[in-house]
Amino acid sequence: MRNTRALVMMVVAIALASLAVIMAAQWINAQAAGNISKVAVAQNDISLGARINPDMIRMVDWPAGATPPGAINDPKLLAGRVTRSSVQRGEPLLESKLAPPGTQGGLSAVVAEGKRAMTVRVNDVxxxxxxxxxxxxxxxxxxxxxxNLKAQGSHEASISKIVLERILVLAVAQESSRDETRPKVVNAVTLELTPEQVEKLDLARSVGTLSLVLRNQVDPDPAKTAGATKASLLTMPAPPRPAAPAPAPRPAVRQSAAGPQGPKVEMIKGLERSSQQF
Incomplete structure (x- = not known):
């Protein structure tokens, strides 16, 4: 009898333990499901300016607390969208990497709002x-x-000056892929500029020769330079300024032949009167 009662107690304990394990597992799964969200990532590398189709993306589980800002959790929102930057395989598709809805594919989708794309001819240097x-x-x-100096025939007329700073390169030749790391010699570079910068660049290439200067991508500080001339290049002293003309001499004051006239004093001594000139 005692053995039967002990056996029943063991069965009941095992059943209760199993039930507790099942309930705990369900609770943990529910908590985990609440902390997981679906995020669209690139199935393969997607080039800049490409139109997205369903074969290019897949949905993956992503921790809800670590979801990147602008991540897409509905694949329908990506239908027909165009990338404005390259996306690597497994990288989340973010709104910042996509052109606005309705944008057609190509380089025009890459140009930021309010900017323009302009191509300049370059050589290997x-x-x-x-x-x-x-x-x-x-x-x-x-x-x-x-x-002004050129009109005067001065040898100091030549000058080199940075006219535009921190200009984004959109494409080289006909390629706009941004995942290239090896140098590529081309004959044209497409740049992203504001309308005012477009005007300056067009004028600059018509009045002189252009050169591109590669700069650090995270350096926003402007270069405050006055430009380089032959004198500053060779550290030559500045030419002396012409001396100011001497002032015209003042006209001399004419004096009489008798010399300067001083005060005249009249003296009376008794009945005699005389005068004396000093």
């Missing part, structure tokens, strides 16, 4: 030996002549 790749920032240098 001007193009920073092919290291100016899409996604890099460059400064634009122009070598020209100062009109």
């Amino acid at each position: 001007v193009g920073v030996a092919g290291f100016a790749l899409p996604g890099n920032f460059v400064d634009i240098l122009v070598n020209t002549q100062e009109e």
